[in-house]
Amino acid sequence: MATVIQSALVVGGGFSGMSAAIEMRKRGIHVDLVEIDPDWRNYGAGISIGGPTLRAFRTLGILERFLQEGYACDGLDIYAPNGTLLSQVDTPRIAGDDVPGSGAVMRPVLARILADATRSSGTDVRLGCTLNGFEQDVDGVTVDFSDGNRRRYDLLIGADGLYSQLRRSLLPDAPKPRYSGQGVWRAVLPRPAQITRTMLWVGDHLKVGLNPVSRSEMYLFVNEDRPHNDHVPPEQFLTRLKALLENFSASEVRAARDSLDEHSLVIFRPLEGLLVEQPWYRGRVVLIGDTVHATTPHLASGACIGIEDAIVLAEELERRASLADALQAFQLRRWERCRMVVHNSARLGEIEISGGDKAEHMRIMHESFAALIRPI
Numbered sequence: 001m002a003t004v005i006q007s008a009l010v011v012g013g014g015f016s017g018m019s020a021a022i023e024m025r026k027r028g029i030h031v032d033l034v035e036i037d038p039d040w041r042n043y044g045a046g047i048s049i050g051g052p053t054l055r056a057f058r059t060l061g062i063l064e065r066f067l068q069e070g071y072a073c074d075g076l077d078i079y080a081p082n083g084t085l086l087s088q089v090d091t092p093r094i095a096g097d098d099v100p101g102s103g104a105v106m107r108p109v110l111a112r113i114l115a116d117a118t119r120s121s122g123t124d125v126r127l128g129c130t131l132n133g134f135e136q137d138v139d140g141v142t143v144d145f146s147d148g149n150r151r152r153y154d155l156l157i158g159a160d161g162l163y164s165q166l167r168r169s170l171l172p173d174a175p176k177p178r179y180s181g182q183g184v185w186r187a188v189l190p191r192p193a194q195i196t197r198t199m200l201w202v203g204d205h206l207k208v209g210l211n212p213v214s215r216s217e218m219y220l221f222v223n224e225d226r227p228h229n230d231h232v233p234p235e236q237f238l239t240r241l242k243a244l245l246e247n248f249s250a251s252e253v254r255a256a257r258d259s260l261d262e263h264s265l266v267i268f269r270p271l272e273g274l275l276v277e278q279p280w281y282r283g284r285v286v287l288i289g290d291t292v293h294a295t296t297p298h299l300a301s302g303a304c305i306g307i308e309d310a311i312v313l314a315e316e317l318e319r320r321a322s323l324a325d326a327l328q329a330f331q332l333r334r335w336e337r338c339r340m341v342v343h344n345s346a347r348l349g350e351i352e353i354s355g356g357d358k359a360e361h362m363r364i365m366h367e368s369f370a371a372l373i374r375p376i
Helices: 015-026 051-060 063-069 107-120 165-170 234-245 251-259 302-319 323-354 358-372
Strands: 007-011 030-035 046-050 071-073 076-079 085-089 102-106 124-127 131-136 141-145 150-153 155-158 178-190 198-203 206-212 217-225 266-275 285-287
Touching: 007 015, 007 150, 015 030, 015 051, 015 107, 015 302, 046 051, 046 107, 046 217, 046 302, 051 063, 051 102, 051 302, 063 102, 063 107, 071 206, 102 107, 102 206, 102 217, 131 165, 141 155, 155 165, 165 285, 178 234, 178 251, 178 323, 206 251, 217 234, 217 323, 234 251, 234 266, 266 323, 302 323, 323 358
Parallel strands: 007 030, 007 155, 030 124, 076 198, 155 285
Antiparallel strands: 046 102, 071 102, 076 085, 131 141, 141 150, 178 217, 178 266, 198 206, 206 217
């Protein structure tokens, strides 16, 4: 296949960076990927997966393995804190009639699936390494690496996440991550047989969910309104999470609370967002994923839009007659979709914090999901 570049460097071995490497290698582009973590770790509990993400997995070629190691299901049930069913939400099967419309997976499991696919693609992966600096001209980008090497590429792709060093270098006036006023607690628990799809309990200033991530495990998540982004010592995670769950009398939530103990994997993080104004490229350097559009998890679409960035970028590198045309086309296809996810997710959080209009909340969710199932 003919593309407008022959070589690319991906900085960052997260979901979007690995996806970019996989898709470019399909098109015969030589790809180096550098990841600063020598162990290529991915922290966290579960990650919710929607139909658009499953569609992206099919494009990447990892869907079958996800279905083996993760969990796919149809639909979402929403309850009051006492267990009264409020509504049921359908999840269309947009990845194919044979693929459920939603699901979840452990973050480290998805990272391992993508890492294996990245290595199998022929990408040259270099761990414990990042770039110290770069210089670009009309013909390419010269990169100085932290290991002392210097190499030249046709394209440099920044996928180094929310606190990107490359973004600060390329776009020094870009906004910084913004705290949303909410935090999320997550824990991994054994999955009872009756938990077969996503269940959500909505209370005042708290939202609790249970989501299967495999045949034997599920993850618990709690969104908490937190006016101040104060530090929570890890040794307090378990007791604080159990205390939050006291507000819910639904039997499934009580059972999840009772199963938490000192051996449970409990994680807390503040929810932050970021949207960098377009364009996301300068010359031969382009930024993708959380580096330019980090979102809170209210639409379960952060990983999705980052992976989609990678797919669209590779497609445009193949379709266009010049790199400048390809990057402009990439930006045009990605801007409104990513802006919508970041802004609508933030608005959902604002409504939850203020106790605002529940009809607006539901309308935003339905409109967002309808937009996300459209082709990318």
